[in-house]
Amino acid sequence: MVVSENGNSPFTYVIVDNQMKTRTCIFTPGYPGMVPEDLSKSSLCSALDDASLVYFDGRFHETALVVAEEASQRKISILIDAERKREGLDDLLNLATYLVCSEKFPQAWTTAPSIPSALVSILLRLPNIKFVIATLGDKGCVMLERSINEASEMAETNVESLLESLRQKVDRNVTIPTCISSKSSLRVSADGIGAVSGRLLMCTAEVVPPLELIDTTGAGDAFIGAVLYALCAGMPPEKMLPFASQVAAVGCRALGARSGLPRRTDPRLAPFWH
Numbered sequence: 001m002v003v004s005e006n007g008n009s010p011f012t013y014v015i016v017d018n019q020m021k022t023r024t025c026i027f028t029p030g031y032p033g034m035v036p037e038d039l040s041k042s043s044l045c046s047a048l049d050d051a052s053l054v055y056f057d058g059r060f061h062e063t064a065l066v067v068a069e070e071a072s073q074r075k076i077s078i079l080i081d082a083e084r085k086r087e088g089l090d091d092l093l094n095l096a097t098y099l100v101c102s103e104k105f106p107q108a109w110t111t112a113p114s115i116p117s118a119l120v121s122i123l124l125r126l127p128n129i130k131f132v133i134a135t136l137g138d139k140g141c142v143m144l145e146r147s148i149n150e151a152s153e154m155a156e157t158n159v160e161s162l163l164e165s166l167r168q169k170v171d172r173n174v175t176i177p178t179c180i181s182s183k184s185s186l187r188v189s190a191d192g193i194g195a196v197s198g199r200l201l202m203c204t205a206e207v208v209p210p211l212e213l214i215d216t217t218g219a220g221d222a223f224i225g226a227v228l229y230a231l232c233a234g235m236p237p238e239k240m241l242p243f244a245s246q247v248a249a250v251g252c253r254a255l256g257a258r259s260g261l262p263r264r265t266d267p268r269l270a271p272f273w274h
Contacts, residue, residue: 061088116159117190119144140204147197156187175207177245203241206249218257223248
């Protein structure tokens with residue numbers, strides 16, 4: 001941890017509306033911002049020793065890029081949390097292994113006409129990315145995973161039609177997060193954009209009863225934290241997505257971003273350890 005003498009940490013006031021189940025965040029940035037000179041080479045190397053995964057949220061991009069470049073040289077996987085377009089984010093994305101983004105980011109970054117087509121565009125523009133996930137709030141999430149092996153006889157399927165077919169397979173009577181996956185041997189295409197070899201996965205969000213829904217603050221961060229855990233634990237995407245959705249939903253049942261987060265021993269997570 002790097003400490004700036006006489007500096008201030010960033011903080012946020014969060015106002016939660018109990019009736020409407022909404023929140024308002026009032027953010028105060030920290031000062032001074034972290035710059036590459038704040039991070040010595042020895043500190044950087046020590047921080048990355050034995051690391052298997054490095055996470056960035058796009059802030060302090062100049063310093064983040066120094067860390068990302070060192071991680072890339074060490075063949076350490078990099079996960080980027082892309083909430084919105086930020087200065088310097090493209091440089092980080094070029095080094096990324098995994099991308100998790102907000103609902104609005106894919107189209108904003110690619111100018112594609114829809115989220116599914118934007119995911120295809122992202123994999124085409126970022127050839128090092130293994131998968132991209134777009135979180136959709138109470139609508140769950142959608143993921144496009146790149147295939148390791150590409151065969152010439154792969155069937156080509158339009159991504160819009162593919163996502164619709166997955167949605168039709170969802171059992172609306174099931175309230176827990178459920179993942180539906182396409183076949184792995186597909187050429188997933190988007191009109192006017194191109195095609196990638198991969199598979200599309202969609203996962204529903206847990207249906208949280210209104211009386212149990214307290215505060216959605218930090219739900220996206222909880223989701224990403226669970227994805228990081230799942231990657232380190234070697235979970236396949238079919239298990240990772242509902243696991244992350246479950247962790248996020250559990251966290252929404254208490255006030256604040258941390259107080260409701262589940263422990264590994266939480267019985268609601270028991271199905272994911274088998």
